[in-house]
Amino acid sequence: MSRLTPLSGHQSNGQREAFKLPDASNALSAEVPKLVQDEPVVNDEPRPAPLALPTSAAGVQISTNSWVSVASWCVTNGLPGCALVLFQGRHLVQTARTALDLTPGFPLAKWRGANCWLAFPLRWDAAGSLLANAMDIEKTLKPLLSMAPLPTPSLSKGVIVVDPGHGGRNVGTQSVVDGKFEKELTLDLAFRLSGLLETRGWTVAMTRTNDTEFGVAERVAMADLRGAAIFLSLHFNSEPTRLQSGIETYCLTPVGMNSHLIRDSSDRPDLAFPNNSFDDDNLRLSMRIHHALVNASGQADRGLRRARYPGVLRLQNRPAVLVEAGYLSNRQESLLISQASYRQRLAEALASALD
């Protein structure tokens, strides 16, 4: 596992956007995914073997060359009450359980107002039908539209591993306001969250409770040892321009899909990792967490994204989420994060998403 040095390790060298989009219209409150991340590149893991593309429920391989009429899919997908509804200029896919707000022309769906980036822009066919890529239908729209009301039964309260990112020599990024390192702030947030989760009935295991350095393999091994139901990794973000701010939430990219954020090694959509067994629950859990954080923080919604590089996610044998709870490189947001009351608000949002 590579080590980060203060203020330099989180820069965007070698990163690139997974796709290019036109400028966001006024209808979008989100910026398109940008190139910022801070999780160290990980090399201490076995290389997985390439697998075939995922299959749909009908046993048909999903192709990114395949496009699906959303309205027609609603009729055949088996989700109770599913329909595409036009309402005040919005394109809502509703089910008996929940709804998604689709943004034609952009790779974007909103759940309860919070942004979830798709793999491909939604588009129209010549006949005026709204089309979604088959990969987005199977790996994003369907899991979100079948999201159970809270609490999610499959994620019943048991052991949750809370992972304060970084530690020891791996300091993470650094606040431009008070010079605190990310490792200190993630530990503080983890303690606040752990207390709240325990009062809500979770058994909490933290990957570290002091300024100790652990590798990815050790963090994953702890979750295995404790039989964790959920793994939640806490981070703060940074980027060189110091202009970006807001909340990003990550889960592992499904097989066959391109990641929204790619680091210096190439993104391999053909590879399957252990955590890909939990694609649907990863997404549902990430969406709930992202929605709660955006609402509670009042900061920019930079969207739920898929990434393949965080080793701490891809080796997990349980639903796993990585949170970037704000930019320490942005003066305004860093000032907020420096306040204990704001970090408590973030912790309460995270805990509420797990209720």
Ligand SMILES: [Zn+2]
């Ligand atoms: Zn980090």
